[in-house]
Amino acid sequence: MIDKLTYSERQSASFILVAVAVVGLLMAAFGNSNQLGVHGVIVMIFAAALLYPVLSAIYAPEPVEDREASYYDDPIKVGIVLAMAWAIFGMFMGVWVAAQLAWPNLAFDAAWSTFGRLRPTHTSGIIFGFGGNALIATSFHVVQRTSRARLAGQVSPWFVLFGYNLFCVLAVSGYFIGVTQSKEYAEAEWYADLWLVVVWVTYFILYLRTLARRKEPHIYVANWYFMAFILVVAMLHIVNNLAIPIAWSSAKSYTIWPGVQDAMVQWWYGHNAVAFFLTAGFLGMLYYYLPVRAQRPIFSYRLSILSFWGIVFFYMWAGSHHLHYTALPHWVQTLGMTFSVMLLVPSWASAGNALLTLNGAWDRVRSDATLRFMMAAAVFYGLSTFEGSFLAIRPVNALSHYTDWTVGHVHAGALGWVALITFGSIYTLVPTLWKRERMYSAALIEWHFWLAIAGTLIYIFAMWNSGIIQGLMWRTYTGENTLAYSFVDSLVAMYPYYIARAFGGLLFLIGAAIGCYNIWMTVKAVPSTVPATPDAPETAAAVPGE
């Protein structure tokens, strides 16, 4: 991979890595024995691990071919491998924390392994590690293919990919040693947050510059979603993470937002992390890989416009539905509820658009598990957005909030939508990238599909049951008008469901492991000699299905 870089590009890569290592050294020196110091050491190791291959190939022969005549796929390949590695890590942590709720002694009396510290390693591992790497990889792929242009940079795609993974490593390793802001889905501390801003700005510039090279006059719809993902996540990340460190030599900071304002900012962030990280970005995937795999154009261009702007505008109002009946002023709760209900229109427009695109390709859905992954993802997207709007209604939320119902809802989205669309996209992408005719084993994709579906269904049914039971027990009164159940009564009722949930998660994890094996075997296989259709900027169709 390094042989594709020129000598001067290898030099700038080395320079960047040395600079990162120096920052790590400073962190280690100033943080001495505290958590910042530990992270300094991790930064140095990370930079050194990348510097080694660059330096050992620095005088290797330079590339001779015209690089602009081909797409830049190396960072995409690495991104997919990283995404799958994070998937296994994040899902394993998920199964572990789920098991801890059923068998609390699985924390082994250590500090780093208690539920509160492990939970964010699961959420960040999945959202940022698995989801984020998958988004970066697929966005690099989609923007090149739909623009018929090579990525506008040789080193910057690597910077984005590895810089982003450094953020993920700092975030997740921090939780184990107690570095956290406690802001859900934004737990990483101030220095990791600053680093992510640098990476993200580079990502955006790279994306815009690649779009600027496009040979098509119009920007394809998948890129709208990727742009919204990059831009809005930047806004959310910066505003929610504004904080003052107690010292430059300390990992600890205090957010500038107090109490009720902090709650509002946090859930404005939290809900829109769902919207723009876990929805917009993955809709970008859907709008490219689904039509490619189904070999049909998107059903309706108008519906895509409607749903895109609906999502961008409505979602940003919806966060306050996380704060119904709290000390947040009533008018904000009402706005959040109203917009959450309206959100159903663009959400179902997207899901409908995806499913109607499959019209005429149902035979392929039946025979091709990869396409079925994407179909199921669109169905779960439709279901979980409906459930989301429903749960945002105040009286419904009175019952569901604080219970496992919310957890089930999130996983209908995370397992059913995000993970399934990602696996479908990756199974479409891997053979293309590595120039193989198809995946190593279609049977293993079937296995993965059914394990994933079974795991998801077991998970969400368990959480519907536990959540609704819990919510009802808390509000049940006796004939004498006193509360019928103590909290512990409701806890005891949860155990069977906690076991079922851990089992569902385990099935899902096994499916992902099978997927890794299948990808690995595909990569190892002999490349097909004749590419089916040439895949280069000069030739390929820009927009799927056209």
Add this chain to the structure above:
Amino acid sequence: MAELFHRKIERSSIGFAIAIVAAASVGGIIEIAPLFTIDGTVEEAPDMRVYTPLELAGRNIYVREGCYACHSQMIRTLQDEVERYGPYSLAVESKYDRPMQWGSKRTGPDLARIGGKYSDFWHVAHLMNPRDVVPESNMPAYAYLARTPLNLNDLSQHLAVQQTLGVPYTDEMVENAARDAYGQAVPDTDFASGVSERYGEATQVRAFDGVATQVTEMDALVAYLQVLGRLTTAAYQNTAAPELPPEPVE
């Protein structure tokens, strides 16, 4: 017509990016900015006191351990919650909370008014191993907190940042943060009197973890738990169930 217009902005990546930022900014601005300007968003509570350095350190341990992943600190305006946990939470009660710990999940009960509900002894036993006290519990054991000495060195820096952010800590409080933290957990020393002087007579000064010779993380966390819901009595006034906070358990 609209479609034609859209065809046009689809041709400009910068234009498209600007349109996205514009459309996405409205909701947040309208919902967040007024929370700072509309009076009454945060109620008045003249008796509201700040966290002592020991309680603040305890709060940071609560944050660090992710207790918020299982416990809320936000009693909603629902009858069953008020009956189970006490008067519903007011915005003013978390006005010094950075970050807020309202939480989103109750695997365990709400803790907004846990202060005074149990003795220190109960909390320590419970945190050492919850199943010793409540056999059905799935809360993790936190025995290591009792083994870990509290880091007092940077407490002044903590208070200084809070002061910058508008929490009414005096310079004297900032300066004496480490001493006050020590004094609050080690009664019968000269340091202890400073705590009541600066933070009020009602401040609880005692060996929270039962060991009066050392300040541990357990001291700090229990001190924090025991003050939850007791920084102001505002929630007990003008609510559906006016009463005074219950007497703390000894």
